[in-house]
Amino acid sequence: MSDPIVKMVDIKKHFGPVIALNGVSFDVKAGECHCLLGDNGAGKSTFIKTMSGVHKPTSGEIMFEGSRMNFNSPRDAMEAGIATVYQDLAMIPLMSVTRNFWMGREPKKGLFIDFDKANSTTMSEMKKMGINLRSPDQAVGTLSGGERQTVAIARAVYFGAKVLILDEPTSALGVRQTSNVLATVDRVRKAGIGVVFITHNVRHAMAVGDRFTVLNRGQTLGTAARGEITPEELQDLMAGGQEMAQLEGSLGGTV
Amino acid sequence: MSETQPAAGGQNDPAPAGGPDDERIKEIGGLRQWLIRPELGGIVGVITVFIFFGFLAGDSGMFNPQGILNWSQVSAQFMIIAVGACMLMVAGEFDLSVGSMIGFAGISIAMFGVVWGLPMWIAILITFVICTAIGAINGLIVVRTGLPSFIVTLAFLFILRGFTIFIPQTVESRTIIGGIEDAAEGDWLASIFSADIMQWLFVLMAEWGWIDTFTRGTREGEPVVTGIPMLIVWALILVVVGHTILTRTRYGNWIFAAGGDAQAARYVGVPVDRVKISMFMVTAFCSTIFACCQVFEFGTAAADRGILKEFEAIIAVVIGGALLTGGYGSVVGAALGAIIFGVVQQGLFFAGVENSLFRVFLGVILLFAVILNTYVRRIITGER
Numbered sequence: 242m243s244d245p246i247v248k249m250v251d252i253k254k255h256f257g258p259v260i261a262l263n264g265v266s267f268d269v270k271a272g273e274c275h276c277l278l279g280d281n282g283a284g285k286s287t288f289i290k291t292m293s294g295v296h297k298p299t300s301g302e303i304m305f306e307g308s309r310m311n312f313n314s315p316r317d318a319m320e321a322g323i324a325t326v327y328q329d330l331a332m333i334p335l336m337s338v339t340r341n342f343w344m345g346r347e348p349k350k351g352l353f354i355d356f357d358k359a360n361s362t363t364m365s366e367m368k369k370m371g372i373n374l375r376s377p378d379q380a381v382g383t384l385s386g387g388e389r390q391t392v393a394i395a396r397a398v399y400f401g402a403k404v405l406i407l408d409e410p411t412s413a414l415g416v417r418q419t420s421n422v423l424a425t426v427d428r429v430r431k432a433g434i435g436v437v438f439i440t441h442n443v444r445h446a447m448a449v450g451d452r453f454t455v456l457n458r459g460q461t462l463g464t465a466a467r468g469e470i471t472p473e474e475l476q477d478l479m480a481g482g483q484e485m486a487q488l489e490g491s492l493g494g495t496v
Numbered sequence: 497m498s499e500t501q502p503a504a505g506g507q508n509d510p511a512p513a514g515g516p517d518d519e520r521i522k523e524i525g526g527l528r529q530w531l532i533r534p535e536l537g538g539i540v541g542v543i544t545v546f547i548f549f550g551f552l553a554g555d556s557g558m559f560n561p562q563g564i565l566n567w568s569q570v571s572a573q574f575m576i577i578a579v580g581a582c583m584l585m586v587a588g589e590f591d592l593s594v595g596s597m598i599g600f601a602g603i604s605i606a607m608f609g610v611v612w613g614l615p616m617w618i619a620i621l622i623t624f625v626i627c628t629a630i631g632a633i634n635g636l637i638v639v640r641t642g643l644p645s646f647i648v649t650l651a652f653l654f655i656l657r658g659f660t661i662f663i664p665q666t667v668e669s670r671t672i673i674g675g676i677e678d679a680a681e682g683d684w685l686a687s688i689f690s691a692d693i694m695q696w697l698f699v700l701m702a703e704w705g706w707i708d709t710f711t712r713g714t715r716e717g718e719p720v721v722t723g724i725p726m727l728i729v730w731a732l733i734l735v736v737v738g739h740t741i742l743t744r745t746r747y748g749n750w751i752f753a754a755g756g757d758a759q760a761a762r763y764v765g766v767p768v769d770r771v772k773i774s775m776f777m778v779t780a781f782c783s784t785i786f787a788c789c790q791v792f793e794f795g796t797a798a799a800d801r802g803i804l805k806e807f808e809a810i811i812a813v814v815i816g817g818a819l820l821t822g823g824y825g826s827v828v829g830a831a832l833g834a835i836i837f838g839v840v841q842q843g844l845f846f847a848g849v850e851n852s853l854f855r856v857f858l859g860v861i862l863l864f865a866v867i868l869n870t871y872v873r874r875i876i877t878g879e880r
Contacts, residue, residue, distance in 0.1 A: 316765050327763060333756035335823045335876060340749055345764040347746040354746055380876045 244307065245270050246403050246435045247292065247323065252301035254287055261287040262298070263459040269404055269435040274426060276438045276446040278479050279456035285439050288456065289406055292437070293325040294318030306403075324397035325406040328413065332389045334382030338374055339363045341381050342396050362399070370395045370425055387418025391425050398429055405429060406437045411445045423449050441479065443472045455479050534817030534825055537868050538832025541815060541861070545836050549843035558846040561707045561721045571838025572731035573786060574812050575831050579734040580782030581809035582830035583742060587775040588755030588822030589638060589645040591631075594783050594809050596656035598802025601627050601787035603660050606673035606797035609680070611664075617685035624784050630656070631780025635773030653806070661799045671799035676791055689730070689785075690792035692723025727789040731831075734782060738827040751775065755822030811858060812837055815865045819873055836861070 245268035254262040262284050269275045279285045290296045292303070294312030303310045305321055312318045315325070332341050339356070342363045348355040360377040367374050370391050381389060390410045397405050407426070411419045426449045430436050440446050446453060454464040455478040462478050549558060557563045577594055584591055601623050609619030634652055638645045664671050680686035701707045702719035710716050742748040753761035754771040761768050786805075791797050815833035818825025841854050 315763065319765065325763070327760075333753055333760050333823065335756045335819075335873070336749075336752055340752065344749060344753055344761065345766050347749055349746060353740075353744040354749065356744075382876055 245304075246306055248302075248304040249292065250302045250304070252288070252291060252298045252303070254291055254296060255299045261459055262291070265301075265456065265459070265461050267292075267437075267454055267461065267464075269437050271403070271435050272430055272433045273451040274430045274436040274438050274449050275452045275454065276440060276450035277454050277456060278440060278443065278446055278475060280441055280479050283456045283479075284459040285441075285456055286408070289325065289408055289437075289439060292318075293323055293406055322401060322403035323406065324400070324402035324404070326390065326393040326397060326408065326410060328409045332381045332384075332393060335380060337378045338367070338381055338384070338392060339377040342366070342392060342399075346400060366395045366399050367392065370428065371421070385418055387414050387421045390414075390422050394422075394425055394429060398432065398434060402434060404435045404437065406439070408439050409441070410438070411440060411442065419445065443475045443479070446475070447472050534872075535829040535832060536817065536872075537865055538816045538826075538829045538836070541836045542832050542839075545839050545843070549839060549847065553843055553847040556846040556848075558843060561719075563842075563846065565721050565725075567838045567842035568728055569725060569838075570842050571835045572725075572728040573789070574808060574834035574837045575731040576727075576734055576786045576789070577779075577782055577805055577809040578812040578816070578830040578834045579731075579738040579827055580779035581806075582813040582816065582818055582825055582827050583738055583751060584775040584779045585810070585813050585818050585820070586742065586755050586822060586825040587751045587772050588758065589635075589772055589775065590649060590810065591634065591776060591779045592646065592649040592806045593630075593634065593652035593656055594779060595802040595805035595807075596653045596660065597627060597630070597780055597783035598787045598790070598805055599660045599799055600630075600656045601784040602791045602797035602801050603664055603673070603799055605788065605791050606676060607663060607667070610673055610675050611668055616680045616683035620685050620689075620788060623787075624781070627780045627784040628777045631777040632773055634780070635776030638776070639769040639772055649806075657799075664799060672796055673798075674796045676797065677795035680792055686788075686792050689726055689788040691726050693726065693729060695723040698723055725789075725793075727793070730785055730789060731834075734785070735827055735831045742827055747771070752823055755824075757823070808837065808858075811862050811865075814869065815861060817865075817869060817872070819869055820866070824873065824876070833865075 248268040250266050252262055252265045252267075253260070265284070265288055267275070267277065267288070277285060277288070287296065291298050294315045294317050297312075303312070305323075310321065312321070318325075333344075336344075339359050343354075343359050348358050348362075350358075363377045364374055372388055372391055381392065384392065390407075394405065394407070394410075410422050410426075414422065423445065426436055426438060430449075430451075436449075438446065438450065450467060452464055452466050453470060453475060455462045455475060457479065465475075558567070577598075581591065581594065604623040604626060605616075605619050607619075608614045608622055609616045614622075630652070634645075634649055637643070638648050641648070661671055664673060680690070698707065698719045698721055702709045708720045710718055710720060742751060750761070750766045750768075750771045753766050754768045758768045783802075783805075787801070790801060812833035813825065813830045814820065815836060816826060816829025816831070818829065840857055844851060844854055844857075
């Protein structure tokens with residue numbers, strides 16, 4: 242495969258006395274889906290925020306397309322091509338799909354928003370993602386959780402994201418909606434975008450992931466390619482092995 | 497793991513929630529589509545109010561030229577402050593200092609222009625600068641501290657009113673300052689707040705016999721309505737400009753976004769703080785325009801002007817369909833709310849009804865509007 246678009250080497254992040262990240266290395270290549278797995282409190286959120294420019298790492302290097310990057314704000318990261326889709330803060334429910342889609346980058350015709358262009362582009366981009374909108378004026382609040390994620394992903398892709406960070410996109414969704422989002426991830430990956438898929442659900446990760454990295458207590462426990470690791474092993478790594486194995490045994494291996 | 501494979505089609509599945517082409521999402525009917533327009537309440541209200549007073553006060557002179565001028569002027573006053581309050585509310589904030597700002601701006605003009613003898617246009621410009629700066633301070637405090645704008649602007653309600661009484665009281669030993677007409681005589685800037693425009697049209701209409709003329713006194717032969725007051729012109733300009741900015745421009749999209757979900761807006765790069773602060777400035781600007789129109793019409797400035805105006809502005813905005821929680825509303829709706837206000841307030845007067853009933857009406861209509869808006873919000877967001 243090609244060189245990584247984003248490569249993060251030995252990232253450390255301290256919040257005062259709290260060590261949130263203690264040496265995390267991670268990279269994502271074009272056209273792959275790299276899953277970052279970790280239990281609650283493993284440091285996933287801090288890591289995403291470091292990657293998307295919200296936090297500056299205490300130490301460590303972020304390489305973007307081969308050169309060293311220093312993001313000072315989410316805006317910097319966005320302009321470089323790193324787009325983040327947050328779990329529940331992606332959309333504004335009272336506003337229309339079009340207005341959400343273009344927010345912050347509204348197309349202008351003279352002084353005003355070019356609504357013809359905005360509406361038709363929104364409709365066609367959503368169609369590409371497999372969502373037929375009733376109308377571009379439809380409020381985002383009327384869409385399901387999965388559809389909202391898809392609007393956010395479509396938006397990021399349309400505005401030229403090279404890397405797409407998805408923060409637990411499936412954790413609040415039902416089975417059918419999850420399938421739709423995973424299908425979208427697959428579509429985005431095939432378009433040559435590097436996807437960072439953050440989740441604590443091994444099944445969802447296995448469904449679309451090309452590589453898997455497990456984060457535990459602020460450290461990466463290594464990266465495995467698809468086929469090199471079983472779901473059970475991933476689960477163990479995430480939960481810290483021993484105890485989980487016992488717990489799983491008592492629950493009949495269903496967790 | 498079969499459930500995680502991308503499912504294709506499956507229209508007949510008893511799926512848990514709506515995917516693409518969901519057969520269970522009903523087509524939205526025309527009526528329902530209409531119902532979720534923010535202006536609906538306002539339009540229905542305006543029609544109702546006109547029919548009601550058409551019957552109740554139809555023969556009282558309410559709908560002759562003077563009557564129309566009367567309630568139009570009152571409505572226009574409400575409209576001016578409602579535009580600012582509406583845009584601010586859409587951005588997710590309130591301003592309770594509107595009324596105090598009106599009093600403050602009026603006294604400011606009088607102090608600079610009459611007491612301290614500056615040319616009137618300079619006094620007006622200084623006042624606009626001071627008032628919008630105070631609006632910016634309001635906004636800055638709200639944005640920086642994260643406190644509810646309700647509390648911050650409540651503080652300014654008292655602070656501004658206090659200064660409005662204190663300054664003329666200390667300097668001049670009075671709280672009503674007259675002589676503004678003389679001081680503003682021939683001033684170009686003052687005249688755009690006080691002039692009547694299109695006077696020729698009314699002279700013409702009087703000649704045609706469409707409107708009455710004075711039959712006695714010094715103004716004999718002149719039409720009873722001499723022209724359209726600038727107050728009304730200002731109101732219409734603000735409504736058109738406000739509506740256009742809110743619905744057609746990029747900045748308008750950001751105003752909705754700031755009120756709809758500030759955090760989500762920040763994530764996509766909307767300068768939420770700047771948007772909110774600028775809307776506080778717009779509200780202050782509208783209050784100052786109100787004060788100018790009032791001061792140059794009456795010829796006096798008084799420290800007690802504008803009391804309770806902030807609530808009237810907010811009520812007009814809510815009647816106009818805006819949500820108190822921000823992110824949804826319409827300037828045209830707010831303008832309709834202002835018309836309902838003006839017509840009812842003056843209509844009760846024309847109909848000879850005890851004026852205190854106006855407050856009863858206000859309370860009742862406010863309650864109805866909020867209930868309707870909450871219902872509309874549920875339709876839009878699909879909440880149950």
